Amino acid sequence: MHSRRTLVSVLPGLLLLCLPFTSRPESSVPAPTAMDRDLMEVTVQQLQHYYAEHRYTVTQVVQWHLARVHRYNGIYRAVETSLDRAALETAAREDAEAAAGRVNNAPLWGVPIVIKANTSIAGEVTTDGWSGYTIPGHELVAPRDATIVAKLRAAGAVLIGHTNMPDFANADTNRSSSFGRTGNAYDVRFSPGGSSGGTVTAVTSNMAVLGNGTDTGNSIRMPSATSGVIGVFPTRGLVSIAGIAPLDWLLDNTGPIARDVTDAAIALSVMAGPDPLDPPTHEAATKAEAGPYTRYLKADALKGRRFGVPAFILGAWALRFTASRRSSRTSSPRSRLPIRPTRWIPRRAQRS
16 A cells, blocks of 8 residues: 555656656746846946936836845845835935936936945944844944945935945954855855955845945955955045944945946045044045046056066966076076975974
8 A cells, every 4th residue: 555655656757757848847037127138237327327218217226126135135145134115215205306307416316235234324233244233122223324324325325235244344254143154146155255245245246236345454355356346445534434333443444346447436436525523534625536536537547557466476386487587597506496485483493
């Protein structure tokens, strides 16, 4: 009797295998729409063009980006807090302004952006990557926007989420105690780098058009490099860090992360400027290059330029290259000896 039940349960599967291949269910992945083609890798200027010709509303664009957050965030874990309600309310308000004929020329009007989790958004938990700031009843709720967040809002940007980061921004990977691990958008098995890896993955995977990162030692530059996006590390004093949880007051900095240079320049122009809450920015208006920074972009700026790579980055190959160069410059027998890496000697042994 047991074997008969087993046979009956197996037969349907065998019958399915005998059916023609074309009768199998089609893929559940929807075909790309015109909106998908338009908004994938969209730039700020392209998005503004779509708005101007009434191809899409801000609400439609924000919904598209939020849908990508909900669809892919379970894999990449880039966005720690999704601000759906607030984002859609902002989008609806901007659409109402457009419908009323109030033209808004703000540089980031209707642009979905993300904010790193150490940068305060009024009324939201600033986790700074640490689970201690998320304890129910004791959450670290921001009383006001960080200065750059207020500037980005004023420029028309739509905040769609807080991005994941390592605890206190103190790591070059992107694993937090408050939300877990963020994967690289090109291969989730690898890290995007830290500590701005959440923003980098969100931008790279088209969950947002751009976002902010923070940098104390390498936290904008390194993760931007791992994913081929543009990260700007501005001169300290150009952009205010008021409202951003510090790792090192003397070294901390913040700047934009975007998919192309023009978008990064537009965002930097919005973020830059003096702030009474951040003393190092007081002389920004008189000593910094004047914005908007897009006016410094030139299509042929790199024409004829050459780029060098420090030899030590090339490792053992660099040692062999150095050895061959030395042997060609001198006939000394000693100079033709193979170059060996310096042996590490413990400090105690050195003293002795």
